[in-house]
Amino acid sequence: MxxxxxxxxxxxxxxxxxxxxxxxxxxxxxxxxxxxxxxxxxxxxxxxxxxxxxxxxxxxxxxxxxxxxxxxxxxxxxxxxxxxxxxxxxxxxxxxxxxxxxxxxxxxxxxxxxxxxASNFSLGVAVLDELVERAAQAVAGWDCDIVESHHTRKLDAPSGTALTLGAAAERGGAHPHYASLRAGDIIGEHLVQFTGLGERIELVHRASNRxxxxxxxxxxxxxxxxxxxxxxxxxxxxxx
The missing domain is CATH 3.40.50.720 (NAD(P)-binding Rossmann-like Domain)
Structure with a gap:
């Protein structure tokens, strides 16, 4: 039934x-x-x-x-x-x-x-949010940078999703810095990078369909x- x-x-x-x-x-x-x-x-x-x-x-x-x-x-x-x-x-x-x-x-x-x-209902971004918080906890003291890329018509920067991911990083103890790119027809890409001495972790989500x-x-x-x-x-x- x-x-x-x-x-x-x-x-x-x-x-x-x-x-x-x-x-x-x-x-x-x-x-x-x-x-x-x-x-x-x-x-x-x-x-x-x-x-x-x-x-x-x-x-x-x-x-x-x-x-x-x-x-x-x-x-x-x-x-x-x-x-x-x-x-x-x-x-x-x-x-x-x-x-x-x-x-x-x-x-x-x-x-x-x-x-x-939510500022973003992508299920992949929801997973990324959790991974960012866990990574920030695990690599305390590393630099944290969030780079978001969107189409040229998007006016706000950083994006709401970048700020949400930054909040996840802050919950894990990191202090994120932001960079925004506006180019072409990019739907949405978010890179969260943790950098230590001699090594780097990159967590990325790319949207190809709205x-x-x-x-x-x-x-x-x-x-x-x-x-x-x-x-x-x-x-x-x-x-x-």
Missing amino acids: NPTPLRLLIHGASGRMGQALLRLAAENSQHVQVVAAFTGHSPAQRVIEGVPHFAASELAGAPPFDVAIDFSLPAGFDAILALCVQRGAGLVSGTTGISDVQQDTLAKAGQAIPLVW DIFARGALFAAGQLAGKAPGSYRVRDLLNG
């Missing part, structure tokens, strides 16, 4: 990540059912490929859902977080640029619902469903 599909709400459905989530969820319809897709403006069509679409202003009337995936903007973040808390549903969010106040509200929400916020981020968010949503309230990291969900 097949398990009941995960009821998924996608917030920020008109963006690049939202579109990838809709496409990949449709390919996995046996396990995932998108019950609603919300966009910043009123949709041109109410139902697109079997998925009901709504404006963000209609969020309060969302149908029942198990987990929401949010890749929107800081201005819309409060509403989806409040809805998840009200409904007792899980939240997976990759919305960047949220304020310190919003971060505090997110942390408090983790006492009521299961949630994960779908990895949407797949990671869908994986996180599946793992989050039914979990106890808490603020989880992607790496916390890798082993179920």
Whole structure:
């Protein structure tokens, strides 16, 4: 007997990540059912490929859902977080640029619902995060440098992922330095280098397809469903 599909709400459905989530969820319809897709403006069509679409202003009337995936903007973040808390549903969010106040509200929400916020939902980066922390602990006193490379249209530097990896290095006792490269159409590359006398360790992740981020968010949503309230990291969900 097949398990009941995960009821998924996608917030920020008109963006690049939202579109990838809709496409990949449709390919996995046996396990995932998108019950609603919300966009910043009123949709041109109410139902697109079997998925009901709504404006963000209609969020309060969302149908029942198990987990929401949010890749929107800081201005819309409060509403989806409040809805998840009200409904007792899980939240997976990759919305960047949220304020310190919003971060505090997110942390408090983790006492009521299961949630994960991440700057990068690549499962490979989640593994890299753990490896960086362990390496920093093992080679105390070595120099730590993080080099991130992205396409020329990316404005922020260092990238959010580089800063997340730097935080992992700091937890391990290292003091990372950052360098940023912007060239061509590079999707994302992150090198974490530990250098001692006469030797060097390099830990690298390269993204060759943006779908990895949407797949990671869908994986996180599946793992989050039914979990106890808490603020989880992607790496916390890798082993179920």
